Amino acid sequence: MVTTTDERNTPDERMAQDERKMHDERIVPDETTVPMLPCVSADETLAFWRALGFEVTWEQRKPYLYLAFRWSGFELHYGAATAGLDPTAENTGGCLVMVGAVAPYHAAFVAAMRKTYGKVLAKGLPRITRYRPGASRFSIVDPSGNSIVFIRRDEPEGLEYGGSKRLTGLAKVLDNARILREFKTDDRAAFRALNSGLRRHGDAATAVERATALAALIELSIALDEPDRVPEWGSRLREIPLSGSDREQVERAVADPATLSGWLADEA
Template identity: 30%
Template sequence: MPEKTIPILPCRTLQPVLDFYTALGFEVTYQQRSPNPYAVVERGGIELQFFAMKQYEPAVSISTCYVLTDDVDGLYQAFRAGLKETYGRIPTRGLPRVGPLKDMTYGVRQFLVTDPGGNCVRVGQRTGGERHHGPAPQETFARALHFASLLADSKGDPAGAAKVVDRALALTDETPTRVQLLQLLVLRADAAARLGDEEAAVTGLARAAALHLTAAERDQGRDALTRLADLRGSLRP
């Protein structure tokens, strides 16, 4: 058989992790309780293995892996549907959580899923031949979105992302397009929610939802609109 790489990821206890992946449509194909807790989940061609250790701290985990797919939009919608059915909402902050679907500058369209064990599973589809970062956009607001997205998603620095967006929104001599404004407001609200500032998150989402967009603009900003809906659902009492 051809070679296959299988990530083995840590967690504190297995059951919350297995329940989470079951919600995403995975099947638990193996589980061992002793002498060492261990389990395997599978969904199509994706296989993830987990081991439990009591001294593990999910909140500071840096464990990650990458899943390549030829249907990232389909997986994103399936994962969101499963999470909403299980949790009654799309979890967007804390553990577990699912991030926004975005086109990245290094030739992939991707989203991040972080499980209850703190493991970040990046799911992406290649959209171009380049596998390294292209040059940053020169236009002011495209550049702000570029760097804020990298900080929020790739680096896990929502505070840094918030600062970039705030600087862009404070400009008085330039104006973003309506789609750019939508994307900036949603990204800023996302960062605020992750930082625990619900008031700022709710305010930003209300501003974004109040934008009057044409059908073409809604299509161009569909990823941000999807994230807007998920954030509003997760912040609802």
């Protein structure tokens, strides 16, 4: 009987050999991560993602729920949610989708919503958040309250949540409101911040800063179903003289410049 070298080694020696072999095997960076999200309603989840153009790659109801979707280069998978989960709390779960540019994704999903639903789903569940030109992210909240956040890969690492320390006055309020709107998706808090900030700092602010704050308040009043406030903000905005470049800057501050139609003064 022939005895190999490995067989003559002690258990400790063989373990050391195995560890050396493992260290010699390099990890190849070819991983793929697929989010597994909780699903409250299979029918609503299937209908929503199909409406947005996703392919259903797996649909299983028994013996347990499992759904899988694919769109472009990423996938979303779902399993059954725990009993009693409340989607309206919107703390269910979610994932990040890192992309080169977020605007084309937002445009594609908005177009799909308009085609299927006849409008953009901007409130309640499911919905898509607004996208302001130049912003680095937006979110889709599915019927189960999961947030799928699309983020630009080169999003600045130095984002200061809650207002930049380098800014003062109304400029700082505007920056804080931007964070509340685009990152925390809290329109009500952004509205309050802008409303009080404009009262406190409006007199010392530049024309563009005042106009930007009023434009944002117009957009937020509409989003919050308080259109009665729009004429108030709009009439004040119309009184501010703006140059052509100033107008462009103010229009870029809102997701849909059409909401400012009739409220911007002629070029100064």
